[in-house]
Amino acid sequence: xxxxxxxxxxxxxxxxxxxxxxxxxxxxxxxxxxxxxxxxxxxxxxxxxxxxxxxxxxxxxxxxxxxxxxxxxxxxxxxxxxxxxxxxxxxxxxxxxxxxxxxxxxxxxxxxxxxxxxxxxxxxxxxxxxxxxxxxxxxxxxxxxxxxxxxxxxxxxxxxxxxxxxxxxxxxxxxxxxxxxxxxxxxxxxxxxxxxxxxxxxxxxxxxxxxxxxxxxxxxxxxxxxxxxxxxxxxxxxxxxxxxx
Amino acid sequence: xxxxxxxxxxxxxxxxxxxxxxxxxxxxxxxxxxxxxxxxxxxxxxxxxxxxxxxxxxxxxxxxxxxxxxxxxxxxxxxxxxxxxxxxxxxxxxxxxxxxxxxxxxxxxxxxxxxxxxxxxxxxxxxxxxxxxxxxxxxxxxxxxxxxxxxxxxxxxxxxxxxxxxxxxxxxxxxxxxxxxxxxxxxxxxxxxxxxxxxxxxxxxxxxxxxxxxxxxxxxxxxxxxxxxxxxxxxxxxxxxxxxxxxxxxxxxxxxxxxxxxxxxxxxxxxxxxxxx
Amino acid sequence: xxxxxxxxxxxxxxxxxxxxxxxxxxxxxxxxxxxxxxxxxxxxxxxxxxxxxxxxxxxxxxxxxxxxxxxxxxxxxxxxxxxxxxxxxxxxxxxxxxxxxxxxxxxxxxxxxxxxxxxxxxxxxxxxxxxxxxxxxxxxxxxxxxxxxxxxxxxxxxxxxxxxxxxxxxxxxxxxxxxxxxxxxxxxxxxxxxxxxxxxxxxxxxxxxxxxxxxxxxxxxxxxxxxxxxxxxxxxxxxxxxxxxxxxxxxxxxxxxxxxxxxxxxxxxxxxxxxxxxxxxxxxxxxxxxxxxxxxx
Numbered sequence: 123x124x125x126x127x128x129x130x131x132x133x134x135x136x137x138x139x140x141x142x143x144x145x146x147x148x149x150x151x152x153x154x155x156x157x158x159x160x161x162x163x164x165x166x167x168x169x170x171x172x173x174x175x176x177x178x179x180x181x182x183x184x185x186x187x188x189x190x191x192x193x194x195x196x197x198x199x200x201x202x203x204x205x206x207x208x209x210x211x212x213x214x215x216x217x218x219x220x221x222x223x224x225x226x227x228x229x230x231x232x233x234x235x236x237x238x239x240x241x242x243x244x245x246x247x248x249x250x251x252x253x254x255x256x257x258x259x260x261x262x263x264x265x266x267x268x269x270x271x272x273x274x275x276x277x278x279x280x281x282x283x284x285x286x287x288x289x290x291x292x293x294x295x296x297x298x299x300x301x302x303x304x305x306x307x308x309x310x311x312x313x314x315x316x317x318x319x320x321x322x323x324x325x326x327x328x329x330x331x332x333x334x335x336x337x338x339x340x341x342x343x344x345x346x347x348x349x350x351x352x353x354x355x356x357x358x359x360x361x362x363x364x365x366x367x
Numbered sequence: 368x369x370x371x372x373x374x375x376x377x378x379x380x381x382x383x384x385x386x387x388x389x390x391x392x393x394x395x396x397x398x399x400x401x402x403x404x405x406x407x408x409x410x411x412x413x414x415x416x417x418x419x420x421x422x423x424x425x426x427x428x429x430x431x432x433x434x435x436x437x438x439x440x441x442x443x444x445x446x447x448x449x450x451x452x453x454x455x456x457x458x459x460x461x462x463x464x465x466x467x468x469x470x471x472x473x474x475x476x477x478x479x480x481x482x483x484x485x486x487x488x489x490x491x492x493x494x495x496x497x498x499x500x501x502x503x504x505x506x507x508x509x510x511x512x513x514x515x516x517x518x519x520x521x522x523x524x525x526x527x528x529x530x531x532x533x534x535x536x537x538x539x540x541x542x543x544x545x546x547x548x549x550x551x552x553x554x555x556x557x558x559x560x561x562x563x564x565x566x567x568x569x570x571x572x573x574x575x576x577x578x579x580x581x582x583x584x585x586x587x588x589x590x591x592x593x594x595x596x597x598x599x600x601x602x603x604x605x606x607x608x609x610x611x612x613x614x615x616x617x618x619x620x621x622x623x624x625x626x627x628x629x630x631x632x633x634x635x636x637x638x639x640x641x642x643x644x
Numbered sequence: 645x646x647x648x649x650x651x652x653x654x655x656x657x658x659x660x661x662x663x664x665x666x667x668x669x670x671x672x673x674x675x676x677x678x679x680x681x682x683x684x685x686x687x688x689x690x691x692x693x694x695x696x697x698x699x700x701x702x703x704x705x706x707x708x709x710x711x712x713x714x715x716x717x718x719x720x721x722x723x724x725x726x727x728x729x730x731x732x733x734x735x736x737x738x739x740x741x742x743x744x745x746x747x748x749x750x751x752x753x754x755x756x757x758x759x760x761x762x763x764x765x766x767x768x769x770x771x772x773x774x775x776x777x778x779x780x781x782x783x784x785x786x787x788x789x790x791x792x793x794x795x796x797x798x799x800x801x802x803x804x805x806x807x808x809x810x811x812x813x814x815x816x817x818x819x820x821x822x823x824x825x826x827x828x829x830x831x832x833x834x835x836x837x838x839x840x841x842x843x844x845x846x847x848x849x850x851x852x853x854x855x856x857x858x859x860x861x862x863x864x865x866x867x868x869x870x871x872x873x874x875x876x877x878x879x880x881x882x883x884x885x886x887x888x889x890x891x892x893x894x895x896x897x898x899x900x901x902x903x904x905x906x907x908x909x910x911x912x913x914x915x916x917x918x919x920x921x922x923x924x925x926x927x928x929x930x931x932x933x934x935x936x937x938x939x940x941x
Contacts, residue, residue: 215733277657280651326654333667336662478746489885577887582887582889583888584884588879593877
């Protein structure tokens with residue numbers, strides 16, 4: 123599927139043999155690439171160029187520190203205050219607030235809606251995000267009306283991770299593609315915890331035992347900051363769990 | 368040297384004739400200004416302080432983190448769950464021996480404002496008044512040592528006068544030690560309630576406690592002192608705070624009596640043990 | 645735009661609850677400091693201190709100036725602190741926040757008022773010329789416990805600093821450049837260190853050393869004790885906050901002494917290491933006229 127993953131810098135020219143060519147499907151460009159008509163594709167960020175020949179798409183994997191809301195992302199938002207029809211919540215510090223409609227929860231009517239206090243956190247999905255308007259989020263799926271795990275997160279603790287690590291955790295094949303095995307290893311050691319990963323760099327960990335939550339948080343932070351490989355992650359988890367006992 | 372070693376050792380009297388554990392004369396009055404919600408006037412020896420309390424009232428323009436005057440009290444970021452205690456101290460230029468005019472941004476004054484705000488926020492029931500502000504203004508008319516202690520006591524009295532619910536009195540006083548920092552003499556006495564001369568030459572600390580307990584709300588020590596002297600000074604200071612509390616309590620009760628006699632307040636059922644003549 | 649990044653209710657409740665079980669987020673003991681690292685700059689008087697993720701840089705500098713009119717026999721010594729937007733967008737340049745004022749006052753009381761630096765030795769000509777020593781403290785990263793890191797940085801910078809050598813002959817004062825004569829260290833009397841305790845809970849019965857930023861947001865009171873390794877307290881500042889038993893405060897002071905001794909020995913070790921590094925060929929070798937590039941024939 124993917125053979126080469128070269129490092130590209132903004133303005134580099136992409137070797138033509140990397141660009142997937144298919145006569146049936148149009149070429150899809152993901153984040154980090156820009157199309158200059160008529161036929162130039164240049165990367166605009168520094169990162170790894172990934173090409174997917176099956177789906178005929180290509181994009182750049184890059185790490186940045188500021189989260190930019192994109193529709194469809196699952197994020198953890200913190201409620202700041204309540205307005206007449208919306209909650210104003212923050213996705214990342216020192217950015218404009220996103221709006222979360224009061225009724226955007228599963229089976230919520232004007233009388234039975236959940237009352238969220240300022241300072242509480244919710245797991246939400248980004249609905250609308252463009253450079254002209256403040257972002258909007260929702261806690262219920264528009265089409266089905268079900269929350270699918272979105273909504274208020276009670277108890278637990280929130281840890282900050284880098285955006286790239288959050289993306290790796292959220293990947294479907296986190297073990298092969300993302301090289302992240304921390305969570306599985308922690309579960310294998312017998313720790314009982316719940317986890318919600320926000321693409322905006324926040325991870326919520328809930329559980330009965332505060333020690334377990336602290337160990338999970340430390341494991342995530344050290345994997346992220348130390349950029350540990352799969353084997354090192356397993357060693358880290360064993361060390362932390364032993365220290366906990 | 369306020370403790371001339373030749374005389375102190377003989378009679379154990381300080382320059383103003385006090386023993387080691389005697390407070391100076393404390394004179395206090397409340398309801399000195401009818402216009403304000405609460406007001407008080409306190410003298411500890413020659414240190415004279417006036418205090419005026421306004422509140423709880425509408426909060427002023429939101430200052431956020433980059434504020435000039437000090438604010439205290441708990442509260443979350445955007446909306447305060449508690450009332451904010453804002454303290455303003457004006458030290459008159461004529462209050463000390465040398466006339467000295469202090470600017471608005473004087474760091475020592477800002478630190479005292481912050482200390483006072485945080486000290487009172489520990490006892491005032493600020494959670495009863497969300498989204499509001501309690502303004503405490505203090506004027507120092509004369510300084511003769513124990514300034515921070517006098518400010519705390521005056522602010523407590525004024526808050527009681529204003530009727531702001533509080534857990535207990537916060538009273539403060541200073542304590543010092545006759546030993547210098549270098550000497551490790553066991554025979555050094557702790558001293559209670561330092562005046563200006565003693566404050567300048569001897570190590571001392573200001574301690575504020577909550578009511579009758581031993582719980583310290585504020586402790587400020589700005590001089591060098593041996594760690595072994597600390598326990599004695601702290602014990603004497605805490606004891607002195609209890610004495611101050613008794614005196615302030617008397618003042619409040621006397622004012623209460625006066626108000627009952629004048630008819631402004633009805634005598635309550637719980638006041639049977641008050642002796643009204 | 646929100647002024648400050650406020651932690652959520654879940655985080656605050658979790659941290660408090662974990663502390664009640666004596667669990668800290670990074671797995672430390674309640675009385676354990678984060679790893680303290682110190683790097684000296686190439687220039688004399690630059691100290692870069694990291695305490696976990698908190699990073700503080702202190703730079704000491706000297707210039708000749710006229711002494712104050714009311715103190716003709718003393719030199720001038722100033723500490724300037726700056727919390728810039730580099731640490732967090734909540735801070736603005738040139739608008740001192742309450743935190744900045746308190747840190748500045750604490751550093752002044754700890755280092756300046758306690759007489760750590762002998763200001764009389766800074767006087768060159770009584771009433772006319774003296775050294776003005778200035779320490780600039782820049783906070784590069786704020787993850788809690790700025791005071792301890794800043795104080796350590798200031799003391800390290802001052803002990804590391806070398807001022808130009810001077811001599812008085814007749815009425816003439818000569819100041820030598822570093823190329824003419826080796827700069828001399830400052831006249832240092834004692835090294836004070838700050839130890840900050842944070843109190844948690846309604847009655848302040850949980851006391852913790854070296855709180856991170858998250859722990860500071862949840863704390864209900866704090867007390868900073870400055871002392872040197874000889875057991876002399878330079879200042880104590882518990883500026884309000886939750887009332888704490890007097891006995892607990894005394895215990896805190898005793899533990900603070902142990903930590904101060906620990907910090908003092910670490911600083912001594914780093915200073916000697918740095919002196920050895922600078923002195924690699926031996927000072928005499930530098931000043932000698934031998935040329936070691938001449939091959940032995």
